[in-house]
Amino acid sequence: MSLLAPERPITNPFLPYLATVKGVTQLTPDIKLFNLELDDPEVREGFDYRPGQFAFVSAFGVGEAPFGLVSLPHWKAGVEFALRRVGTVTRALHDLEPGAKVGVRGPYGNYFPLEDYRGKNILIIGGGIGMAPLRPVIRTILERRPDYGDLTIINGARSPQDLVFADEFDSWATAPRTRLELTVDRGDDNWSGQVALIPSVVQELKPSPANAVAILCGPPIMIKFTLARLKELCFADAQIVTTLEAKMKCGMGRCMRCNIGDKFVCADGPVFTFEQISHLLEPF
Amino acid sequence: MSQLISRSDLTAWINALLAEYTVIAPTKVDSLALYQPVKRADDIFMDFGITALSPKEWLFPPTETLFTITTQDGTMKLEAPPLDGKNLIFAIRPCDARGFRLLDKVFLAPPADTHYAQRRQNTTLIGLACSKALPQCFCTSVGGAPNDASDVDVLLTEVEEGYLVNIVTEKGQAAVAQAKLIEKDVTPPSPPNLKPVSTEGIVEATLRAYNDDYWERLADRCTHCNVCAFVCPACYCFDVRDHINQGKTERLRCWDSCQAPGFTRVAGGYTPRPTKGARLRQRFGHKLLYYPQQYGDLLCVGCGRCIASCPVNIDIREVMEDLQKLGVKSVSARA
Numbered sequence: 001m002s003l004l005a006p007e008r009p010i011t012n013p014f015l016p017y018l019a020t021v022k023g024v025t026q027l028t029p030d031i032k033l034f035n036l037e038l039d040d041p042e043v044r045e046g047f048d049y050r051p052g053q054f055a056f057v058s059a060f061g062v063g064e065a066p067f068g069l070v071s072l073p074h075w076k077a078g079v080e081f082a083l084r085r086v087g088t089v090t091r092a093l094h095d096l097e098p099g100a101k102v103g104v105r106g107p108y109g110n111y112f113p114l115e116d117y118r119g120k121n122i123l124i125i126g127g128g129i130g131m132a133p134l135r136p137v138i139r140t141i142l143e144r145r146p147d148y149g150d151l152t153i154i155n156g157a158r159s160p161q162d163l164v165f166a167d168e169f170d171s172w173a174t175a176p177r178t179r180l181e182l183t184v185d186r187g188d189d190n191w192s193g194q195v196a197l198i199p200s201v202v203q204e205l206k207p208s209p210a211n212a213v214a215i216l217c218g219p220p221i222m223i224k225f226t227l228a229r230l231k232e233l234c235f236a237d238a239q240i241v242t243t244l245e246a247k248m249k250c251g252m253g254r255c256m257r258c259n260i261g262d263k264f265v266c267a268d269g270p271v272f273t274f275e276q277i278s279h280l281l282e283p284f
Numbered sequence: 285m286s287q288l289i290s291r292s293d294l295t296a297w298i299n300a301l302l303a304e305y306t307v308i309a310p311t312k313v314d315s316l317a318l319y320q321p322v323k324r325a326d327d328i329f330m331d332f333g334i335t336a337l338s339p340k341e342w343l344f345p346p347t348e349t350l351f352t353i354t355t356q357d358g359t360m361k362l363e364a365p366p367l368d369g370k371n372l373i374f375a376i377r378p379c380d381a382r383g384f385r386l387l388d389k390v391f392l393a394p395p396a397d398t399h400y401a402q403r404r405q406n407t408t409l410i411g412l413a414c415s416k417a418l419p420q421c422f423c424t425s426v427g428g429a430p431n432d433a434s435d436v437d438v439l440l441t442e443v444e445e446g447y448l449v450n451i452v453t454e455k456g457q458a459a460v461a462q463a464k465l466i467e468k469d470v471t472p473p474s475p476p477n478l479k480p481v482s483t484e485g486i487v488e489a490t491l492r493a494y495n496d497d498y499w500e501r502l503a504d505r506c507t508h509c510n511v512c513a514f515v516c517p518a519c520y521c522f523d524v525r526d527h528i529n530q531g532k533t534e535r536l537r538c539w540d541s542c543q544a545p546g547f548t549r550v551a552g553g554y555t556p557r558p559t560k561g562a563r564l565r566q567r568f569g570h571k572l573l574y575y576p577q578q579y580g581d582l583l584c585v586g587c588g589r590c591i592a593s594c595p596v597n598i599d600i601r602e603v604m605e606d607l608q609k610l611g612v613k614s615v616s617a618r619a
Contacts, residue, residue: 012364013395014350014524014535060353060360061533063526065551087551101360220554247550249524254390254397255540256521256566257548260556261494262574 013252016058016103017043021096022078028162030085031129032094033070035078036104047107048073051114051136052243052271055106056251057081059092066248066266068133069107072140079104082132082164108251109270112137112215112241121149123207125226127156127198127218131164133243134217142175151178152207156198156222160184160191181205199225202233209235216242227274237275244270244277286472287465290446297463298325298374305372305408305459308342310335319373330375333418334587338380338517339373343403344387346514346539350399350524353533367402372459375412379423379585381435383517384409389579390520399537408455411436417476420588422601425481428585431472441472448472481601482608483582490573493610500561502603505596506543508560512567512590512598513541518583521547542566568603 023035034057038044049055049069058064065087071080085094096102114137122141126134141148153172157163163182173180183194183201194201198218207214207230214230216223223242230240246258246265253259253267260280263269272280289297301307302324310332311320317332319339351364384404391400414421414430423429433439437456441448449465451457513519523540526533540547543563549555557563575583584600591599 012351012398014537015362015364018360018362058535061526061528064524064535090551103362245550246556247548249522252395254520254522255524256542256570259566259570259574261569262577 014105014250016056016064016105017047019079019102019104021098021100021102023098024096027082027164027166028157031082031132031162031164032085034081034083034093034096034102035071036081036102037078038104047079049107050111051140052111052133053107053109054133054251054270055079055081055104055108056248057083057089057093058103058105059089059096060101060103062092063089064103064105065089066106066108066251068243068270070132070135072136082129082135084129106251108266110268112243112271114140117213118147119149119211121152121208121210121212123152123154123212123214125154125156125198125202125214125216125218127222128158128162129164130216130218130222131155131157132217134215135165135168137215138172142172142178145176145178149177149211151175152181152205153179154181154183154198154201154205156183156185156201156218158185160188160193197225198222199229202226202229206233209233209239212239214240216240237278238273240274242272242274242277244272246270285467286470287449287451288443288446288468288470289440289449289463289465293464294447295325297460298328300462301372301374301459305370307372307374308339309374319376322374328374330412332375333416334377334421334589336589337515338383338587338589339376340380340383340387340517342371342373343384343407344391344400344520344539348399348537350535350537353535364398367399367406369406371403371407372410373407374410375440376409376436377414377587378411378430378432378435378439379421379428379587380517381409381411382423382428382432382585383587385435386518386575386579386581386583386585387520389581408459409436409438410456410459411439413439413441414476415442415473417478418588418592420591421478421586422481422588423586424478425483426582426584426586430475430478443470443473445470481586481604483604484608486572486582486604486607487576489604489607489610490569493607494565494569496610497561498606498610499565500559502598502606503560503564506560506564506598507596508541508543508545508563509595510541510543511593511595513543514539515589515593517585517587517589518571542570564598568600568607571600572604572607 018039019036022037025033027033054066054068056064056066067081070082083090124134183196187195244265248258248266249255251266253264258265306321308319309322309328310317312329316336349365351362354361391397433452437453439450521540521542523538527536548557571583
């Protein structure tokens with residue numbers, strides 16, 4: 001998989017683009033969707049990226065951190081990030097309102113090779129905020145529906161109110177040859193759907209590995225058990241793809257925080273097949 | 285015939301350089317020898333053996349401003365600071381100069397680190413060959429030599445009559461323009477002998493020993509004081525953080541150490557390298573396995589500073605020897 005090497009009009013690679021917060025949508029009690037507009041029209045036009053790539057978002061005076069891009073560039077509707085309020089940078093960003101200035105540095109990393117998946121059945125499994133980087137994958141497939149085989153989406157969260165992108169569920173579920181399975185760890189009075197952990201849903205559903213690719217993103221414990229279920233169903237490591245997260249300070253393979261053995265999440269990833277990951281030296 | 289400069293002409297030359305360059309040279313600061321900007325040739329402390337810190341900080345400072353963030357009339361501006369003028373590092377040891385070669389591979393690869401690249405371009409290195417070896421020195425085992433001229437612009441070698449002047453680059457040529465050199469037939473002294481350390485097959489040995497409990501055993505005595513990273517001419521782990529001081533907001537880059545417990549901790553608390561053993565494996569893994577795989581050389585110049593400053597005597601020479609032995613008896617890697 002080749003790296004996208006964006007021609008950056010600025011010379012200092014640490015200098016972010018200035019951007020304005022255009023919209024803030026509360027997706028769950030602790031996750032907000034930020035829609036950002038890059039201030040420089042030329043930069044805005046040239047800011048190209050693919051599903052799976054990430055960028056650093058700056059809360060000036062607090063710091064910057066890397067986040068998956070959850071929009072698609074051809075929408076021409078701003079750059080979007082779904083941020084869970086969990087650390088110092090995300091806390092500061094959650095306090096921002098439309099009109100506020102932030103920084104965007106990127107895009108970085110590789111991407112899901114969706115071109116290579118044409119004609120295949122796609123299984124997408126997202127847990128909690130792990131669903132965020134999979135949204136542009138789902139939307140790409142839905143936009144080019146005839147290019148792909150069956151699409152199965154398994155989206156799980158701790159509770160019904162923790163499911164992200166709920167307002168898009170109808171459009172996903174009603175698309176041709178598309179199945180959406182929602183599941184939660186704990187239901188509530190209004191929840192009539194499944195109450196089960198993601199690995200159990202996979203076990204129930206028994207997706208076929210024939211001509212299929214499984215794309216996973218979620219907490220490490222979910223990945224571990226889901227991976228075991230998929231392997232029981234005879235998915236090969238090369239058919240299972242995920243995107244990894246790590247502490248990062250540069251995005252250029254230099255700060256030595258995100259390396260897992262000799263592989264850098266920022267520069268070699270963040271998208272890896274399990275065939276690649278099984279060769280990684282350290283736990284991830 | 286060699287080019288020679290007498291001791292008195294060396295002083296005159298340095299004083300001439302001071303008009304054109306910021307001259308950074310070994311000085312005595314209390315009981316330590318450190319590279320500092322000097323105002324006159326007399327400030328230079330030539331009998332320094334090895335300085336406490338390498339001159340790495342003059343190309344890659346412990347803390348530097350990447351840019352400042354200002355808001356004026358509602359408009360936000362990000363501005364990178366202007367970088368220093370012409371610097372000259374005087375009497376850099378060949379091992380420390382080799383450190384810059386190793387840093388170049390990281391910071392000058394595209395996209396080039398503009399801060400490092402500009403300082404590198406504007407810095408002239410005047411090397412000083414080592415006339416004696418210290419007990420911790422092992423440069424010859426990791427690709428260097430006490431009289432290695434390949435990473436400096438000029439190499440000086442002390443002889444009875446003064447210093448031999450070996451001009452290596454055009455930058456060096458420019459720097460010696462004001463030096464009074466004389467042609468003389470002087471035999472350069474033979475470099476000191478260093479006890480060799482075997483590095484044969486060290487990349488493979490480190491890989492093979494990857495999952496061995498060796499790392500946790502070694503780490504038992506590590507106090508994660510981080511001194512090994514800070515004295516190293518080749519370590520380059522860094523942190524990027526924002527700082528607000530008297531209303532001025534800056535984004536800073538600071539030296540960091542992979543030995544710090546929170547180095548890889550993500551928001552929410554997960555730490556991929558949770559133990560001292562995992563972190564020591566990162567340190568030696570980076571020097572002996574990852575960097576060599578990426579760039580070809582070991583990430584070590586054999587200056588021995590980490591050996592001399594470690595409070596619990598963790599010695600990279602012994603680590604290499606241990607790994608080579610482990611590599612022979614165990615095949616525990618997951619490869």
